Amino acid sequence: MGNTVEVSNVSKSFNGQFVVRDISFDIAKGEVFGLIGPNGAGKTTIIRMLLDILRPDSGGLSILGSGLTDDIKDRIGYLPEERGLYQRLTVMDTLAYLGALKNKQSKRRTLELLETMGMLSHKDKKISELSKGMAQKIQLIAAISHDPEFIILDEPFSGLDPVNMKLVNDLILELGKRGKTILISTHMMDQVERMCDRIFMIHKGNGVLYGSVGEIKSRFGKNTILLEFDGELKDIKGVKKINHSGNYAELLLESGADTQDVLKTIASKVRVSKFELSAPSLNEIFIQVVEEA
Template sequence: MAPIVELSNVHKRFGDHIAVENVSMQVEPGQVYGFLGPNGAGKTTSIRIMLGIIDPDRGTRQILGAQSALSVSHRVGYLPEERGLYKNMSAQNVIAYLGQLKGMDGVSAKRRAGELLERYGLADAAKKRVKQLSKGMAQKVQVLSTMVHDPDLLVLDEPFSGLDPVNQQVLEDLLADMKQAGKTIIFSTHVMQHAERLCDRIGLVAHGRDVFNGTVGEAKRLLAPRILLRTKDDIVALHELEAVRGVTRISEENGVMEWEIVTQGRVSTEELVGRCMEHRIEIAHFSMIEPSLHEVFVHLVGGEKAVDGQNVSKERGDAK
């Protein structure tokens, strides 16, 4: 089956600034694809190239089997990064109107708009003008307007931006519903937690270039897990293991010490436990902690980066 979306080595320059350099993407039918990267990484430019809003300087694109998104626009729902709704229209009418622009008849569009508002907790806002809605409610209305015409492909640029945690969960539920219905979803974000929970595959860009393409699991395997041990004994013997990069005692209470072990490769549980038994180290607790997608991002981008309001430093040992 042909990919729903395929970008191949697209490049875009604005004056002296290279916004996108040889970015590629392949999204299969029914997938949720996260397009990840820090602000200014080239995500929005790549999406606009994909949708035919701007043309690449070089490279190729196809979407839903067409070279131009304009010819299949009725099958695409697009939420731009810069939001905009008709402020004097009611929530239901603005969703219905945008559905009509995608080819729906008026009666069907208004009925569908009402159903969506009720399903996602906005029934009381149906008759309110957009300018009377909170920022979060207006953003939910905009998201619903992208799916009112039942598109095969949803493309959402930073859909979680500006939403409080409750509404972020509502949007995650909405995307899960769309996936369950067999839709293909592409969304960009710089918040790794959403991608970690939702995505089948991810593409990570930085400074306009591809850094990683693959599954979330494949991304996490780029870093070794951290290991937590609790013992009554010193674990100096574990320092000698070739795969162990660093050992840190992080707490001690009632004679029990908690240790964090950072490895530079995948050390086996059997090897660690065997070494402890060999040196008569009594283990009170043992666990492996898989790296988060946030940690993988910092590792791939390099240096100390602020992502989703957090600073993660090289010095931690789980990123380099």
């Protein structure tokens, strides 16, 4: 199948300070790939290098089997984190204009996407009349209406309510099924865990996690207890952190804690309806890696 993206030993610095240091990863054709990390980790710098806005100091980048020629750039779709649309134009005029910049205009494809995203009835409204969530969906449509092969989505779920989040989620997965290669940069670990085939985590400019979500979770072992209970749950020896949600809880065990001892302690304090020993969530792994780095 081959790779859409290959990043090999890439470094970038500003004023002698490394922002990205010797990172390598690839993104396979048709893969939904997650680029994650805390603010200031280097994610935006990586995206800007993939788009040829910045040039790496060293190392190599390959997109769609080539460097970033004008032809290759026309085969890329990009949703930036900083949104910006022409407020006085209508939705259709905006999408027609942005499509023309990519040398591709398809009114039929645009109308299909507007319908998919629940925006067809708003096509003649000015951008200034749209809510923030609506405008965000229009910008997403603009990023993909020219049918790109490689799509970069920077914080695509930011500011969306649950209904629109699901619409965007479903659209991304559908694009993946159609063979599009998608890079998602987001802080929403639950979405990454649900959608992405593989992830690359960067922290302080260094790559710290790389692989499938399943592989990464298995590296951290089964150190989490998922619990359904009645009663008050707190101060459990061997438990580092408890995340409550009503009568459910996620308990992150301390390193070296004896699971059986922890369960006995829990059973002495509350009535347990159900428990499961599992790998930590990607969100817990994210927090742990950042705190320990």
